[in-house]
Amino acid sequence: MSVLIYIDQAEGQIKKSSFEAASYGAKLAEQTGTTAEALVLGNVSDDLSALGKYGIKKVHHVADAQLDHLDAQLFIKVIAEAAAASQADIIVLSANVNGKAIAPGLSARLKSGLVAGAVALPDTSNGFVVKKGVFSGKAFANIRINSPIKIISLTPNAFTPVLGEGVAEVAPFTATIEAPKVKVTATNKVKGQIPLSEAELVISGGRGLKGPENWGMIEELAQLLGAATACSRAVADAHWRPHHEHVGQTGGSIAPNLYFAVGISGAIQHLAGVNRSKTIVVINKDPEAPFFKAADYGIVGDAFEVMPKIIEAVKKLKGK
Amino acid sequence: MKILVCISKTPDTTAKIAFADNNTKFAADGVQWIINPYDEWYALVRAIELKEKDPSTIIHLINVGGADADPIIRKALALGGDEAIRVNTDSTDSFTIASQIANVAREGGYELIFTGKETIDYNGSSIGGMVAELLDMPFVSLATKFELAGNMATITREIEGGEEVAEVNIPVVVSCQKGMAEQRIPNMKGIMGARTKPLKVVEPAAVEALTSIERFELPPAKAGVKLVSPDNPEELVRLLHEEAKLF
Numbered sequence: 001m002s003v004l005i006y007i008d009q010a011e012g013q014i015k016k017s018s019f020e021a022a023s024y025g026a027k028l029a030e031q032t033g034t035t036a037e038a039l040v041l042g043n044v045s046d047d048l049s050a051l052g053k054y055g056i057k058k059v060h061h062v063a064d065a066q067l068d069h070l071d072a073q074l075f076i077k078v079i080a081e082a083a084a085a086s087q088a089d090i091i092v093l094s095a096n097v098n099g100k101a102i103a104p105g106l107s108a109r110l111k112s113g114l115v116a117g118a119v120a121l122p123d124t125s126n127g128f129v130v131k132k133g134v135f136s137g138k139a140f141a142n143i144r145i146n147s148p149i150k151i152i153s154l155t156p157n158a159f160t161p162v163l164g165e166g167v168a169e170v171a172p173f174t175a176t177i178e179a180p181k182v183k184v185t186a187t188n189k190v191k192g193q194i195p196l197s198e199a200e201l202v203i204s205g206g207r208g209l210k211g212p213e214n215w216g217m218i219e220e221l222a223q224l225l226g227a228a229t230a231c232s233r234a235v236a237d238a239h240w241r242p243h244h245e246h247v248g249q250t251g252g253s254i255a256p257n258l259y260f261a262v263g264i265s266g267a268i269q270h271l272a273g274v275n276r277s278k279t280i281v282v283i284n285k286d287p288e289a290p291f292f293k294a295a296d297y298g299i300v301g302d303a304f305e306v307m308p309k310i311i312e313a314v315k316k317l318k319g320k
Numbered sequence: 321m322k323i324l325v326c327i328s329k330t331p332d333t334t335a336k337i338a339f340a341d342n343n344t345k346f347a348a349d350g351v352q353w354i355i356n357p358y359d360e361w362y363a364l365v366r367a368i369e370l371k372e373k374d375p376s377t378i379i380h381l382i383n384v385g386g387a388d389a390d391p392i393i394r395k396a397l398a399l400g401g402d403e404a405i406r407v408n409t410d411s412t413d414s415f416t417i418a419s420q421i422a423n424v425a426r427e428g429g430y431e432l433i434f435t436g437k438e439t440i441d442y443n444g445s446s447i448g449g450m451v452a453e454l455l456d457m458p459f460v461s462l463a464t465k466f467e468l469a470g471n472m473a474t475i476t477r478e479i480e481g482g483e484e485v486a487e488v489n490i491p492v493v494v495s496c497q498k499g500m501a502e503q504r505i506p507n508m509k510g511i512m513g514a515r516t517k518p519l520k521v522v523e524p525a526a527v528e529a530l531t532s533i534e535r536f537e538l539p540p541a542k543a544g545v546k547l548v549s550p551d552n553p554e555e556l557v558r559l560l561h562e563e564a565k566l567f
């Protein structure tokens with residue numbers, strides 16, 4: 001028996017969300033008295049034995065260039081083969097963009113129950129019950145998996161990796177690889193920015209900022225703190241900011257350590273995507289703005305007066 | 321060409337989230353139901369746009385649910401689509417729902433199957449991927465653009481910090497999100513027409529659920545906001561640094 005963790009990579013580098021999945025899977029192996037093994041697909045430049053620090057004992061690596069880009073159908077077959085070879089009874093992956101493409105098909109292929117978007121380690125005291133977010137962050141559900149093999153996709157930034165000393169054994173894994181049917185022809189990444197889904201700190205702006213020309217202060221604060229930027233739907237709909245920054249019930253759903261909202265009213269649909277953030281800060285000139293009810297810290301004030309002072313104070317703190 | 325669009329019924333985005341029967345069921349009393357926004361705004365509207373470009377296209381809608389889903393199915397038909405199929409069973413297990421959809425799709429010979437990127441109630445993001453695997457079709461998730469030329473689909477999908485463009489031959493299953501299309505409001509002609517469009521009810525196949533909901537819980541209430549004077553925003557930075565230790 002083992003816990004098999006699928007490690008997702010892009011351009012040869014392991015994603016942060018996959019380190020979280022590795023550590024979660026290792027903890028789960030400890031909890032169930034088995035070992036944690038990882039599966040890496042495609043060519044990687046990272047040192048795979050370093051996954052041992054996250055508690056992984058063995059890394060199976062399929063270094064085939066056809067697996068550098070995602071074709072869900074193909075990845076599912078390879079993961080299923082590796083799961084059979086390592087006699088995995090639990091499979092863990094991140095519920096990141098690729099995890100969302102792979103986990104459901106893997107569940108259907110193996111006829112094994114999936115909890116998509118877990119936020120905590122399973123309760124294994126009586127069966128196998130996993131907690132996940134439902135109703136767009138407004139509630140949680142504890143889901144029982146009834147099949148012999150269990151599949152869990154872990155919400156990014158919901159589990160803090162525990163680092164140790166280990167070194168993982170890395171072994172090539174030979175899988176049947178068919179030609180991918182989905183062919184990636186282009187990848188466009190916004191350079192030099194932290195992806196919103198992986199960010200620990202997020203600075204976000206709403207319609208209260210009046211227009212796209214006023215985003216300088218959001219971007220400056222984000223840059224100073226190493227934070228990602230986000231916005232409300234109203235802002236994305238007005239094309240002040242790109243769609244991928246839109247968070248909320250019908251946009252991205254995030255759970256950073258800090259969500260810093262400037263000039264956002266905090267409509268229920270907006271809160272749905274951000275209310276799992278560990279600390280929420282709200283800057284709004286309206287004391288009645290609903291966002292204050294969901295906030296940990298706040299300033300009732302004009303963003304145009306408050307933000308420059310905040311930026312100055314952060315600069316001083318960072319010695320800039 | 322035949323397109324199948326998967327339609328889910330979800331509580332309105334402003335619905336109060338509460339639970340009944342010892343926290344084992346969603347308290348549905350007084351709740352307004354809507355078409356899951358991702359299914360309606362992106363999957364369905366993009367399918368309608370493809371039909372507008374090629375009028376020979378046939379669009380079928382599918383819902384897995386009880387008779388209480390009929391009003392939202394009619395609303396979807398008012399936006400567009402030629403007929404709807406409802407598989408008459410209630411389930412919260414994604415695999416059960418996906419299996420019912422796959423059974424219908426297998427008979428229907430669809431070249432495109434569209435779903436929303438997730439439902440706003442169970443947030444599983446699972447149905448599309450499961451249906452694709454059950455039908456042995458390729459799956460492209462979180463699509464923000466979809467173009468079709470002959471048999472070749474060019475699909476843009478979200479990745480961390482950007483997007484990826486991929487090509488795939490149809491048939492394909494696609495989960496849709498913002499960017500695919502713009503929300504539409506049904507017009508009078510659509511609403512009148514929807515009344516006479518076929519809504520077929522089929523009985524479910526026997527499928528064993530792989531998961532079950534044990535219990536719901538609400539997040540713990542927030543302790544309350546700590547307000548800092550607008551005259552002293554530096555204090556906020558100090559608190560975030562020293563108390564919350566965020567940076």
Ligand SMILES: Cc1cc2nc3c(=O)[nH]c(=O)nc-3n(C[C@H](O)[C@H](O)[C@H](O)COP(=O)(O)OP(=O)(O)OC[C@H]3O[C@@H](n4cnc5c(N)ncnc54)[C@H](O)[C@@H]3O)c2cc1C
Pocket residue numbers: 205206207208209231232233234235246247248249250251262263264265266267268269270273283284285286289301302303304333357
């Ligand atoms: C089905 C559905 C789904 C939706 N999904 C989403 C979603 O996913 N995400 C989302 O964000 N919204 C969503 N919405 C929209 C949501 O209801 C709100 O309309 C939207 O979030 C409002 O954006 P906002 O807070 O930026 O703008 P507004 O509501 O206009 O609020 C602006 C805020 O800025 C404050 N302000 C103004 N000037 C200043 C100043 N100088 N300094 C400081 N504060 C100032 C105001 O007091 C106000 O609170 C959805 C709506 C529906 C119906």
